Amino acid sequence: MVTSGTKTVVLPFNASVELVLHGTSIVGAESHPLHLHGFNFFVVGQGNGNFDPKKDPYKFNLVDPAERNTIGVPSGGWVAVRFFADNPGVWFMHCHLEVHTSWGLKMAWIVQDGKLRHQKLLPPPSDLPKC
Numbered sequence: 001m002v003t004s005g006t007k008t009v010v011l012p013f014n015a016s017v018e019l020v021l022h023g024t025s026i027v028g029a030e031s032h033p034l035h036l037h038g039f040n041f042f043v044v045g046q047g048n049g050n051f052d053p054k055k056d057p058y059k060f061n062l063v064d065p066a067e068r069n070t071i072g073v074p075s076g077g078w079v080a081v082r083f084f085a086d087n088p089g090v091w092f093m094h095c096h097l098e099v100h101t102s103w104g105l106k107m108a109w110i111v112q113d114g115k116l117r118h119q120k121l122l123p124p125p126s127d128l129p130k131c
Helices: 098-102
Strands: 007-011 015-022 032-036 041-048 066-068 070-073 077-085 089-095 106-111
Touching: 015 070, 070 077, 089 098
Parallel strands: 007 106
Antiparallel strands: 015 077, 032 070, 032 089, 041 066, 041 077, 089 106
């Protein structure tokens, strides 16, 4: 039985996703450059210490947030990002420090198809070789 592996989260098409990433480990202080394939996200907030869900969202920049596909999670702090899951498929999110990916700092978003034709994952080409 497999007991470990890349974790996944299934999202309905066009879901609004808010993710708060923490870099407040007590083991060691390191910045983590996290990268999301398949999307750009908006950096709506960041701060030192632990994220406070009652106070920190009031400080979010919802007017002109930076748009990125990679963000450094600050050592001893947090960063909040938002994106719309409008690209169907399986999308990897991981730390760009390769050794951290091997330690498990990775996951995948599974974005479901939308209802309209242009919101669906295309089928594989007919001449794609079989495994």
